[in-house]
Amino acid sequence: MKTVATKNAQILAIDAGGTMTDTFIIDENGDFVVGKAQSTPEDESVGLLNSARDALTYWNTTVEEEFPKLLAGVYSGTAMLNRLVSRKGRRVGLIVNKGMEDFHRMGRAIQAYLGYSYSDRLHLNTHRYDPPLVPRELTRGVTERVDLFGNVVIPLYEHEVAPVVEDLLERDVEAIVISLLHSYKYPAHERKVRDIVKETMKRLGKEVPVFASVDYYPVRKESHRTNTTIIEAYAADPSRETLQKIDSRLKDHGSKFDLRVMASHGGTISTQANELARTLVSGPIGGVIGAKYLGEKLGIPNIACSDIGGTSFDMALITQGDLSINTSPDMARLVLSLPLVAMDTVGAGAGSYVRIDPNFKSLTLGPDSAGSRVGVCYPEGGVETVTVSDCHVVLGLINPDNFLGGEVKLYPERAYEAVKKQVAEPLGLSVEDAAYGVIDLLESQLRNYLESMILGKGYSPSQYVCFSYGGGGPLHTAGYTKGLGFEDVLVPAWAAGFSAFGCGAADFEYRYDKTLDINVNDGARDEVKFKAGKELQGAWDELMEKVAAEFEKNQFKRKDVDFRLYFRMQYQGQLNDLEIEAPIASFKGLDDWDALVTAFDDTYTRVYAKAARSPELGYSITGAIVRGIVEVAKPRIPEEPLSSETPPKEAFLGMRNVYWKGEWIVADIWEMEKLKPGNKINSFAILESPATTFVIPPGFETFLDQHRIFHLKEL
Numbered sequence: 016m017k018t019v020a021t022k023n024a025q026i027l028a029i030d031a032g033g034t035m036t037d038t039f040i041i042d043e044n045g046d047f048v049v050g051k052a053q054s055t056p057e058d059e060s061v062g063l064l065n066s067a068r069d070a071l072t073y074w075n076t077t078v079e080e081e082f083p084k085l086l087a088g089v090y091s092g093t094a095m096l097n098r099l100v101s102r103k104g105r106r107v108g109l110i111v112n113k114g115m116e117d118f119h120r121m122g123r124a125i126q127a128y129l130g131y132s133y134s135d136r137l138h139l140n141t142h143r144y145d146p147p148l149v150p151r152e153l154t155r156g157v158t159e160r161v162d163l164f165g166n167v168v169i170p171l172y173e174h175e176v177a178p179v180v181e182d183l184l185e186r187d188v189e190a191i192v193i194s195l196l197h198s199y200k201y202p203a204h205e206r207k208v209r210d211i212v213k214e215t216m217k218r219l220g221k222e223v224p225v226f227a228s229v230d231y232y233p234v235r236k237e238s239h240r241t242n243t244t245i246i247e248a249y250a251a252d253p254s255r256e257t258l259q260k261i262d263s264r265l266k267d268h269g270s271k272f273d274l275r276v277m278a279s280h281g282g283t284i285s286t287q288a289n290e291l292a293r294t295l296v297s298g299p300i301g302g303v304i305g306a307k308y309l310g311e312k313l314g315i316p317n318i319a320c321s322d323i324g325g326t327s328f329d330m331a332l333i334t335q336g337d338l339s340i341n342t343s344p345d346m347a348r349l350v351l352s353l354p355l356v357a358m359d360t361v362g363a364g365a366g367s368y369v370r371i372d373p374n375f376k377s378l379t380l381g382p383d384s385a386g387s388r389v390g391v392c393y394p395e396g397g398v399e400t401v402t403v404s405d406c407h408v409v410l411g412l413i414n415p416d417n418f419l420g421g422e423v424k425l426y427p428e429r430a431y432e433a434v435k436k437q438v439a440e441p442l443g444l445s446v447e448d449a450a451y452g453v454i455d456l457l458e459s460q461l462r463n464y465l466e467s468m469i470l471g472k473g474y475s476p477s478q479y480v481c482f483s484y485g486g487g488g489p490l491h492t493a494g495y496t497k498g499l500g501f502e503d504v505l506v507p508a509w510a511a512g513f514s515a516f517g518c519g520a521a522d523f524e525y526r527y528d529k530t531l532d533i534n535v536n537d538g539a540r541d542e543v544k545f546k547a548g549k550e551l552q553g554a555w556d557e558l559m560e561k562v563a564a565e566f567e568k569n570q571f572k573r574k575d576v577d578f579r580l581y582f583r584m585q586y587q588g589q590l591n592d593l594e595i596e597a598p599i600a601s602f603k604g605l606d607d608w609d610a611l612v613t614a615f616d617d618t619y620t621r622v623y624a625k626a627a628r629s630p631e632l633g634y635s636i637t638g639a640i641v642r643g644i645v646e647v648a649k650p651r652i653p654e655e656p657l658s659s660e661t662p663p664k665e666a667f668l669g670m671r672n673v674y675w676k677g678e679w680i681v682a683d684i685w686e687m688e689k690l691k692p693g694n695k696i697n698s699f700a701i702l703e704s705p706a707t708t709f710v711i712p713p714g715f716e717t718f719l720d721q722h723r724i725f726h727l728k729e730l
């Protein structure tokens with residue numbers, strides 16, 4: 016990091032994790048510094064300010080000096096997710112259809128085995144139900160019924176609502192959620208219940224927040240919709256207070272921007288946003304958005320993102336500059352209906368536990384991990400089971416005196432003893448071979464995951480550039496990309512802070528979805544197609560209103576917003592629909608219908624196969640989507656002149672013995688920050704940085720380009 020007296024900090028991106036709070040501060044030239052501090056869950060602003068102070072010491076400046084100059088600040092963190100997972104949210108009352116009071120805790124059955132390995136999914140005796148977010152005794156039914164076409168079959172028994180509210184309030188609920196069957200098709204009943212709930216509370220003089228699912232997530236699948244609306248009441252609304260407190264603490268230190276939060280759809284939203292549950296998962300999304308942004312700047316349209324942290328390996332694909340979005344994802348073992356950047360996650364990270372299967376005497380990795388407690392090599396963590404990190408230390412891949420820049424001291428002899436006892440002796444191997452076997456197994460597993468994710472989507476690695484990041488990514492980049500034939504493999508020098516960088520690069524963006532059910536048969540008359548298009552346009556108009564209303568909260572006018580229209584379509588009767596950007600600005604006539612259908616047919620051909628196209632079945636429009644984007648300041652990608660291929664002497668830290676493929680070999684150790692653009696390293700080397708380690712094994716070479724991005728090449 017450079018040490019300069021005057022800087023103009025412009026963007027502050029925060030990744031408040033369970034143990035560490037990372038800050039990423041970017042100046043007007045795209046230079047950036049990364050700060051780390053212990054997280055302070057009781058008041059996150061303390062850890063955040065400490066972390067920002069730590070970052071700014073690299074520029075010899077202070078929070079008081081720089082905060083007033085900041086143009087934007089983006090937060091991502093795990094506080095809301097923790098509230099949910101540890102079931103520490105509000106006491107919520109739930110109103111559903113009479114007779115349906117148990118569906119929430121049944122969790123569509125699938126929730127009992129979400130997150131399980133394939134073998135555990137098959138064995139019913141391992142399935143486990145988590146406590147429901149709303150217990151059965153706080154769930155009440157009211158009589159009404161709307162069928163799947165949106166017809167009222169039984170009218171709403173309005174007189175049943177007030178007694179239910181009185182009863183729930185007597186039980187001290189802190190919020191009330193209403194979710195009725197098929198309300199996305201016929202919202203009037205749910206809205207009526209909502210109004211009666213509010214009137215009753217007023218009459219009783221005891222008011223708590225009310226959440227009707229149609230006001231938040233007007234989409235199909237009642238378990239998903241109900242869970243998501245409950246999270247809004249249970250965890251998101253209470254977190255709003257926390258976020259606004261952080262915002263005001265930043266303002267106390269001179270900041271003038273309104274804090275934004277990274278959301279699951281890949282954009283950032285205001286702390287005042289209606290649907291705040293979208294910020295439940297933010298860290299890993301940041302990395303994908305960072306890769307997309309970097310790809311746009313560098314002209315790379317197809318990217319395979321790979322992120323290794325302490326606990327997991329996260330993969331995502333960016334194809335032709337676009338992310339794919341999953342609209343019914345699961346998180347924290349709950350099925351949800353909010354748009355989430357599609358990612359594949361496996362529980363294999365640098366902190367994963369290593370065990371010997373007692374039956375097969377084979378190595379198993381994860382899926383649980385020591386996370387921030389590193390491994391046996393870190394006595395303060397209190398971990399007793401060997402982790403992947405212990406193997407890194409035994410092999411000499413990680414410098415035990417430079418973990419988090421030396422803040423966390425690791426003890427190689429502890430790692431050695433543990434690997435010996437728990438892995439090497441049971442397998443009859445030397446300690447080094449056992450540790451090497453663990454790394455080899457991890458990398459071959461990751462390679463298989465990555466390859467199958469790409470092949471499974473109908474693409475090939477040769478069409479993609481692989482981006483590798485996260486603190487643990489560069490340790491294994493060579494291992495998990497070997498032989499896959501990627502077009503290129505990139506490791507940004509700021510790999511360890513890449514997720515926070517992505518948060519800083521994310522657009523200010525709202526996205527709203529609405530379920531539609533519009534069917535147009537093969538050979539339908541023109542009037543039918545016209546009516547279908549008009550209905551889609553009606554949904555877009557409604558969603559544009561919602562987006563505009565959100566931006567207004569931050570004083571942005573409609574004209575400032577770049578609206579993008581999308582639709583979901585499928586061949587009638589098929590199971591999967593596709594999300595497609597509309598090739599039209601608005602629906603005006605039959606030509607527009609043809610354009611929509613052609614865009615769908617083309618995408619379908621790309622994703623599946625031309626032969627699978629089935630226009631004879633007719634088309635269904637299953638959803639309307641509107642994204643609204645407002646331009647905000649973003650980080651600039653570093654740009655430095657290229658120097659010679661030979662690295663500068665001052666970057667050389669010495670040599671270290673590293674165990675590699677059955678023998679100890681001497682590796683050159685370089686300080687990553689001191690390498691210059693243009694430098695090439697083509698011998699066995701390890702590049703060290705305060706929060707990441709990049710391994711260049713024999714048979715590979717790396718080149719640092721003018722953007723401070725390493726290119727890894729297999730020789």
Ligand code: AMP
Binds near residue numbers: 324326413417707
């Ligand atoms: P992340 O969760 O993305 O910060 O990644 C954490 C992982 O980075 C750790 O589990 C380590 O295996 C890996 N790592 C590699 N080099 C370092 C380093 N110098 N300091 C801390 N972590 C490192």
